[in-house]
Amino acid sequence: MSIMAVNKVDLKPKDYKSEVPVVWCPGCGHYGILNAIYRALSEAGVDPSQLICISGIGCSSRSPYFINSYKMHTLHGRAGAVATGAQLVRRDLAIMVLGGDGDGFSIGGGHMPHLARKNVDITYVLFDNGIYGLTKGQYSPTSRPEMKAYTTPYGGPEEPMNPLLYMLTYGATYVAQAFAGKPGICAELIRGGLEHRGFSYINIYSQCPSFNKVDTIDHYRDLMESVPRDHDVTDLGAAITLARQSSEGKAPMGLLYKVERPTLDQRMQVMIDQVGGHPDYDLNQIVDLNRP
Ligand SMILES: Cc1ncc(C[n+]2csc(CCOP(=O)(O)OP(=O)(O)O)c2C)c(N)n1
Numbered sequence: 151m152s153i154m155a156v157n158k159v160d161l162k163p164k165d166y167k168s169e170v171p172v173v174w175c176p177g178c179g180h181y182g183i184l185n186a187i188y189r190a191l192s193e194a195g196v197d198p199s200q201l202i203c204i205s206g207i208g209c210s211s212r213s214p215y216f217i218n219s220y221k222m223h224t225l226h227g228r229a230g231a232v233a234t235g236a237q238l239v240r241r242d243l244a245i246m247v248l249g250g251d252g253d254g255f256s257i258g259g260g261h262m263p264h265l266a267r268k269n270v271d272i273t274y275v276l277f278d279n280g281i282y283g284l285t286k287g288q289y290s291p292t293s294r295p296e297m298k299a300y301t302t303p304y305g306g307p308e309e310p311m312n313p314l315l316y317m318l319t320y321g322a323t324y325v326a327q328a329f330a331g332k333p334g335i336c337a338e339l340i341r342g343g344l345e346h347r348g349f350s351y352i353n354i355y356s357q358c359p360s361f362n363k364v365d366t367i368d369h370y371r372d373l374m375e376s377v378p379r380d381h382d383v384t385d386l387g388a389a390i391t392l393a394r395q396s397s398e399g400k401a402p403m404g405l406l407y408k409v410e411r412p413t414l415d416q417r418m419q420v421m422i423d424q425v426g427g428h429p430d431y432d433l434n435q436i437v438d439l440n441r442p
């Protein structure tokens with residue numbers, strides 16, 4: 151169940167830090183996002199014993215190690231699929247997926263639309279540094295053509311994808327974006343995602359000073375424009391118009407879209423109830439069995 155069902159605790163952001171030392175390069179934007187996650191968890195009052203952080207592979211996918219929670223470091227690109235299963239059987243927990251642009255949109259690209267269209271009740275924070283950081287700098291689906299990396303020494307021949315437009319058109323019910331240089335805004339948007347019942351997608355640009363020389367923190371500062379105050383977050387057309395700016399040299403920062411729609415687990419429960427329950431697959435029973 152969404153975070154609303156999770157026990158509220160009064161913990162400081164530092165209480166969500168695990169004892170594992172953070173091992174990213176100096177100046178990496180991922181630090182800002184991790185700090186924002188600590189703040190969001192503290193502000194939302196999430197009980198660490200009722201939180202699972204799930205990731206695939208990548209620098210960003212190491213984040214669950216650094217968070218005081220249950221965690222699953224799964225296969226490259228498969229975090230969303232694992233999270234879907236975890237959510238269906240443990241609706242009493244808050245579930246976050248943490249990972250990168252390569253993990254989510256290259257190898258994991260086949261799973262992303264289904265998380266959105268099924269409205270799986272999880273919060274997905276995508277650390278978008280426009281590169282494969284862990285493997286030392288290959289081109290990713292969000293790399294700009296200007297970005298020269300060792301797989302593309304003359305820059306890229308492809309247009310980057312637009313994650314916001316993608317998520318909106320596939321049916322995500324909470325879509326937001328920020329950049330690592332604004333941890334306060336990131337924290338607010340992640341908290342909103344945690345408190346939203348349904349699939350929440352938060353795209354956070356993150357500078358990779360080691361391998362991506364064009365998407366610097368200054369570039370993101372110039373790129374990002376706050377979502378207008380009068381933007382109606384329930385208006386899909388208006389959200390799509392804002393999202394399209396990312397392909398036109400400006401990128402919206404803030405909450406673009408938020409609507410209520412039945413989640414996958416809610417719809418499955420309705421079907422199970424319609425047939426009078428199922429001995430092997432009763433979501434309520436599974437949840438009860440796991441409670442002490
Ligand atoms: C099946 C498989 N294919 C390829 C790899 C190599 N690999 C590890 S991480 C990664 C990409 C990570 O990029 P991203 O998700 O953007 O994370 P970042 O390191 O940039 O935070 C790749 C291709 C792997 N570990 N497993």
Ligand SMILES: [Mg+2]
Nearest residue numbers: 250251279281
């Ligand atoms: Mg990356």
